[in-house]
Amino acid sequence: MRRVVVxxxxxxxxxxxxxxxxxKNIIAAKSGAGTITRFDATDFQSNYACEVKPADHQYGFDxxxxxxxxxxxxxxxxxxxxxxxxxxxxxDAGLTDMSEEERLRAGCSIGSGIGGLPGIExxxxxxxxxxxxxxxxxFVHGRLINLISGQVSIKYGLMGPNHAVVTACSTGAHSIGxxxxxxxxxxxxxxxxxxAEAAICPIGIAGFGQARALSTAFRxxxxxxxxxxxxxxxxxxxxxxxxxxxxEEYEHAKKRGATIYAEVVGYGLSGDAYHVxxxxxxxxxxxxxxxxxxxxxxLSLADIDYINAHGTSTPLGDELELGAVRRLFGDAIxxxxxxxxxxxxxxxxxxxxxxxxxxxxxALRDQIVPPTxxxxxxxxxxxxxxxxxxxxxERKVKAVLNNSFGFGxxxxxxxxxxx
Amino acid sequence: xxxxxxxxxxxxxxxxxxxxxxxxxxxxxxxxxxxxLDIVELVMAFEEEFGVExxxxxxxxxxxxxxxxxxxxxxxxx
Numbered sequence: 001m002r003r004v005v006v007x008x009x010x011x012x013x014x015x016x017x018x019x020x021x022x023x024k025n026i027i028a029a030k031s032g033a034g035t036i037t038r039f040d041a042t043d044f045q046s047n048y049a050c051e052v053k054p055a056d057h058q059y060g061f062d063x064x065x066x067x068x069x070x071x072x073x074x075x076x077x078x079x080x081x082x083x084x085x086x087x088x089x090x091x092d093a094g095l096t097d098m099s100e101e102e103r104l105r106a107g108c109s110i111g112s113g114i115g116g117l118p119g120i121e122x123x124x125x126x127x128x129x130x131x132x133x134x135x136x137x138x139f140v141h142g143r144l145i146n147l148i149s150g151q152v153s154i155k156y157g158l159m160g161p162n163h164a165v166v167t168a169c170s171t172g173a174h175s176i177g178x179x180x181x182x183x184x185x186x187x188x189x190x191x192x193x194x195x196a197e198a199a200i201c202p203i204g205i206a207g208f209g210q211a212r213a214l215s216t217a218f219r220x221x222x223x224x225x226x227x228x229x230x231x232x233x234x235x236x237x238x239x240x241x242x243x244x245x246x247x248e249e250y251e252h253a254k255k256r257g258a259t260i261y262a263e264v265v266g267y268g269l270s271g272d273a274y275h276v277x278x279x280x281x282x283x284x285x286x287x288x289x290x291x292x293x294x295x296x297x298x299l300s301l302a303d304i305d306y307i308n309a310h311g312t313s314t315p316l317g318d319e320l321e322l323g324a325v326r327r328l329f330g331d332a333i334x335x336x337x338x339x340x341x342x343x344x345x346x347x348x349x350x351x352x353x354x355x356x357x358x359x360x361x362x363a364l365r366d367q368i369v370p371p372t373x374x375x376x377x378x379x380x381x382x383x384x385x386x387x388x389x390x391x392x393x394e395r396k397v398k399a400v401l402n403n404s405f406g407f408g409x410x411x412x413x414x415x416x417x418x419x
Numbered sequence: 420x421x422x423x424x425x426x427x428x429x430x431x432x433x434x435x436x437x438x439x440x441x442x443x444x445x446x447x448x449x450x451x452x453x454x455x456l457d458i459v460e461l462v463m464a465f466e467e468e469f470g471v472e473x474x475x476x477x478x479x480x481x482x483x484x485x486x487x488x489x490x491x492x493x494x495x496x497x
Contacts, residue, residue, distance in 0.1 A: 068435055069435030070433070070434055070435040070452075070457070073432075073433065073435070133463070134463060134467075136460060136463075137456040137459040137460050137463075138456060138460065
């Protein structure tokens with residue numbers, strides 16, 4: 001069987017627009033949350049989020065590094081984040097100069113949960129105010145979810161599979177899992193895989209606010225708002241950004257002497273078949289997703305050292321996931337650490353699973369697990385589980401599990417291990 | 420600002436080219452890297468900026484920066 005390894009990483013996050021800066025800030029327990037600056041959110045259900053910072057900020061994002069000015073004007077920010085993260089990953093992997101033959105076997109699987117919401121919102125206003133002849137001719141292809149994969153394939157000449165997952169907050173994990181499978185099946189030797197999101201705009205905040213999904217109680221102290229597993233948690237904090245990895249067939253990577261970060265060994269998927277926004281009351285979808293990923297990994301439960309939880313800081317979701325982990329892992333739960341980096345960068349929706357997979361890979365690389373911020377008073381159900389409160393923790397990390405669950409009852413789990 | 424300067428600044432902003440490339444004889448497609456949709460967008464921007472209407476058949480004839488300036492000068496305030 002063809003094995004799949006990770007040989008390149010790229011991140012755009014609210015705590016840094018490159019892998020090392022974001023990771024350093026995550027490990028230093030910084031928070032990317034703040035009052036929304038993109039628009040005046042004073043009268044909104046929630047007025048805080050984890051925004052990607054502007055270029056002049058100490059860990060801000062400079063779009064012009066990898067995205068042409070013309071493209072920046074034409075497309076929504078989620079595509080700009082995605083192109084940049086993909087560029088970082090392919091540069092990191094040393095694959096920017098592939099031959100035509102290699103590029104025929106290299107593809108993209110970079111998705112998004114919502115796509116170009118800010119642009120849909122603003123062009124709808126143009127349509128209403130100025131009529132159809134003022135709508136941008138770039139409106140459609142500047143908002144479509146598969147246009148990260150499209151843009152990236154054009155930029156780097158990648159002629160293999162061109163795919164884009166849309167599974168809400170599971171998108172990033174499904175993107176990596178699907179792409180890995182394409183490599184196993186022989187459809188490609190190299191895949192850029194991940195997810196991106198940029199939905200911090202009036203209709204995005206209003207919509208998630210009305211769905212009662214957002215944290216609303218921390219207007220004066222936004223950095224305290226994302227608090228997975230804590231008794232005072234009251235919803236998620238919206239984040240934005242992108243995560244992209246280079247997946248590569250193992251022999252292909254070895255032959256060219258690539259740096260191998262990790263091997264993708266297990267991928268699980270399931271549906272809750274229960275409710276559009278609420279998780280299954282017994283966490284059955286989460287359980288089956290993890291169970292499938294573990295079964296396929298060939299690892300034993302005790303091998304898992306770290307779980308990057310979905311852990312969005314919603315009252316229901318966190319405990320149900322923890323319950324599912326407890327049921328699956330049994331006694332092995334005592335030996336692992338589990339944290340939610342959403343406590344630091346918020347919920348990147350379609351980007352979350354990819355960004356968090358990268359944090360898992362960095363935990364493998366550096367033998368340190370990132371903290372769960374703001375976990376001051378853990379819920380009773382957290383008893384006996386190391387949720388890495390407040391501070392990063394150095395420990396052995398040889399195998400990791402990443403969970404992502406999305407609206408619609410869609411679940412994905414990835415297991416990765418050191419090579 | 421003259422029509423030429425205003426056209427130049429729109430072209431620089433939309434196409435991400437250097438100002439000194441935007442000469443009257445420069446072709447949007449051959450010299451400035453535009454595609455057909457970029458031209459649709461440029462025409463929209465000219466219409467907004469100068470308060471002129473540029474019908475599709477006229478827009479098709481606008482191939483260079485100079486063509487755009489000439490059309491706008493001819494039709495502005497008409």
